[in-house]
Amino acid sequence: MGYWKDIVLGGWSLIEGMKVTGRALFKPVVTVQYPRKRLEMSPAYRGHIEFKIFPETGTHGCIACGTCQRVCPSNVIKVQGVKAHARSGKIATHYVIDFTRCSLCGLCVESCPTQTLKFSTEFELAGDSRWDGVVDLVLRMEESRS
Amino acid sequence: MEATATSGAFWLRLIVGLVIVLAFSQLNALFLVWLERKVAGHIQVRLGPMEVGPHGLLQTIVDGIKLVGKELITPSRADRKLYALAPVLVFMPVLVAFLVLPFGPNLIIRDMNVGLLLIFAFSTFSVLAILVGGWASNNKYALLGAIRSVAQAVAYEIPLLLSVMSVVLMVNSFRFSELVMAQQRIWFVFLQPVAAIIYFICATAETNRAPFDIPEAESELVAGFHTEYSGMRFGLFFLAEYTNMFIVCAVATSLFLGGWHGPFGFSFKIPGVVWFLAKTYVLLFVLMWFRWTFPRVRFDQLMNFSWKVLIPLSMLNLVITALVLKIV
Numbered sequence: 137m138g139y140w141k142d143i144v145l146g147g148w149s150l151i152e153g154m155k156v157t158g159r160a161l162f163k164p165v166v167t168v169q170y171p172r173k174r175l176e177m178s179p180a181y182r183g184h185i186e187f188k189i190f191p192e193t194g195t196h197g198c199i200a201c202g203t204c205q206r207v208c209p210s211n212v213i214k215v216q217g218v219k220a221h222a223r224s225g226k227i228a229t230h231y232v233i234d235f236t237r238c239s240l241c242g243l244c245v246e247s248c249p250t251q252t253l254k255f256s257t258e259f260e261l262a263g264d265s266r267w268d269g270v271v272d273l274v275l276r277m278e279e280s281r282s
Numbered sequence: 283m284e285a286t287a288t289s290g291a292f293w294l295r296l297i298v299g300l301v302i303v304l305a306f307s308q309l310n311a312l313f314l315v316w317l318e319r320k321v322a323g324h325i326q327v328r329l330g331p332m333e334v335g336p337h338g339l340l341q342t343i344v345d346g347i348k349l350v351g352k353e354l355i356t357p358s359r360a361d362r363k364l365y366a367l368a369p370v371l372v373f374m375p376v377l378v379a380f381l382v383l384p385f386g387p388n389l390i391i392r393d394m395n396v397g398l399l400l401i402f403a404f405s406t407f408s409v410l411a412i413l414v415g416g417w418a419s420n421n422k423y424a425l426l427g428a429i430r431s432v433a434q435a436v437a438y439e440i441p442l443l444l445s446v447m448s449v450v451l452m453v454n455s456f457r458f459s460e461l462v463m464a465q466q467r468i469w470f471v472f473l474q475p476v477a478a479i480i481y482f483i484c485a486t487a488e489t490n491r492a493p494f495d496i497p498e499a500e501s502e503l504v505a506g507f508h509t510e511y512s513g514m515r516f517g518l519f520f521l522a523e524y525t526n527m528f529i530v531c532a533v534a535t536s537l538f539l540g541g542w543h544g545p546f547g548f549s550f551k552i553p554g555v556v557w558f559l560a561k562t563y564v565l566l567f568v569l570m571w572f573r574w575t576f577p578r579v580r581f582d583q584l585m586n587f588s589w590k591v592l593i594p595l596s597m598l599n600l601v602i603t604a605l606v607l608k609i610v
Contacts, residue, residue, distance in 0.1 A: 150576065157575040163327050165327055167327075
C-alpha cells in the first residue's frame with residue numbers, strides 16, 4: 137500500500153508548500169526601491185571603523201597611541217600623530233585603514249583606550265580601484281564636518 | 283445563392299477571428315510575463331518590476347523592444363533553414379488552437395465537431411518545433427534539452443489525453459460548445475476530480491513549466507533547446523510558451539470548470555466571456571503559483587511520475603468512468 141500512501145502524502149506535501157507561498161503572497165514586501173528609498177541601518181551593523189565625535193570636545197579622542205595598530209590581526213591600520221608641544225599628549229593626524237583587507241574582528245574597537253572608535257553604518261562601498269577601500273579617518277571626519 | 287452567403291460569413295468570421303487572435307495572443311503574453319514577474323516578486327516578499335510605468339506595467343513592452351533590437355545570431359554549421367524555421371513552427375499551432383476555443387456562446391471562431399482533437403493534434407507541433415530548434419542549433423546542450431523535452435512531452439501526452447477522454451465519454455462529443463453546454467448545472471471538476479487534477483499536472487508539463495521545466499533547466503543545460511536563439515527568435519519561443527499556457531488553461535476551463543457558465547447555473551448577469559477569461563486567468567495564476575513553489579523535478583522522477591502514477595491513475599479513472607456510464 138506504499139504506492140497510494142506516497143501519492144496521498146506527496147500530494148499533501150505539495151499543498152503544504154503552496155500554503156507557504158500563498159501566505160507569502162500577501163505578506164508586506166521587505167525590499168525597498170533602493171536608490172530612492174533607504175532603510176535605517178541597524179546600530180549593530182559593522183561597516184568600516186570610524187571616529188566617534190565627543191560632544192565635549194567636538195572632535196575625536198584619538199591619542200595616536202597605536203594600540204589598534206598593534207592589535208590588528210590583519211595589519212591594516214596605520215596611525216600617525218603629533219605632539220602639539222612638548223608636554224601635551226599626541227593627537228592623530230592620519231589614521232589610515234585599508235578596509236579591503238579588514239576582517240571586521242572589532243579588536244581595534246574593543247582595545248581603544250579612549251573609546252574613540254566605532255563601526256560606521258556605511259554600506260555603499262563599491263569602488264573602481266582597490267585604493268577606494270583605503271580610508272583616512274581623520275580626513276573623512278573633517279570632510280563630513282565641512 | 284445560399285452557399286456564397288454562408289461562405290462570405292465564413293471568411294469574414296475567419297479573418298476577424300485571426301486578427302483578434304493575433305492581437306489577443308500578443309497582449310496576453312505581455313500581460314502574463316508582467317504577471318509572472320509580479321507573482322514571483324510577491325511570493326518572494328519583494329516587489330517585482332516597478333520602474334517602467336506604474337507598477338512596472340510597461341516593463342514587458344520595453345523588454346520586447348529590447349528583444350527586437352538584438353542581433354539574430356545563427357551559430358556556425360547550424361542547419362540554417364531548420365534553425366530559422368523552428369521559432370515559426372512553435373508559434374503556428376498556437377494560432378490554430380485559438381480557432382476552436384469557446385470564449386463565449388457565440389465567441390467561437392469555428393465550432394468544429396473535432397475541436398478538442400484539433401487542439402491536441404496541433405499541440406504536438408510545438409514538440410516538433412522544440413526538437414527541430416534543438417537539433418538545428420549545432421549545440422550539445424540544446425540537443426540534450428530538446429531530447430529531454432520530447433521524452434517529457436511523449437510521457438505526459440498520454441495521461442493528458444486519457445484524462446480528457448473520460449470527460450469526452452461523459453459528453454459523447456469532441457465539440458467544445460457541447461462540452462461546455464453539458465456543464466450548465468454542475469462543472470466536471472466535481473464529477474471528475476481525478477481527471478481534472480491529472481489534466482492540470484500534465485498541462486503544466488506540456489507547457490514546460492516548473493516543476494517540469496526540464497527543457498530549459500538553466501542550471502543543468504544552460505537554457506536547453508533555445509540556448510543558441512537570440513533576439514526575436516527567442517522571443518517567439520517565449521511568446522509561444524505563454525500563449526500555450528493560456529491555451530491549456532482555457533481548455534481546462536472549458537472541460538472542467540464550466541467554460542462560459544457561472545457556478546451551478548447562476549450567471550449573475552455577467553457575460554460568458556468574462557466568466558471564461560476569469561476562470562482561465564485564475565488557472566494561469568495557479569500555474570505561476572506552482573512555478574514559484576515547487577523545485578524542479580529530476581529527470582528520473584519526471585519519468586517515474588508519469589509512467590508509474592499518472593498513466594495508471596488516468597487509465598483507472600477512464601475505465602471506472604466507462605463502467606459507471608455503462609451501468610447508469
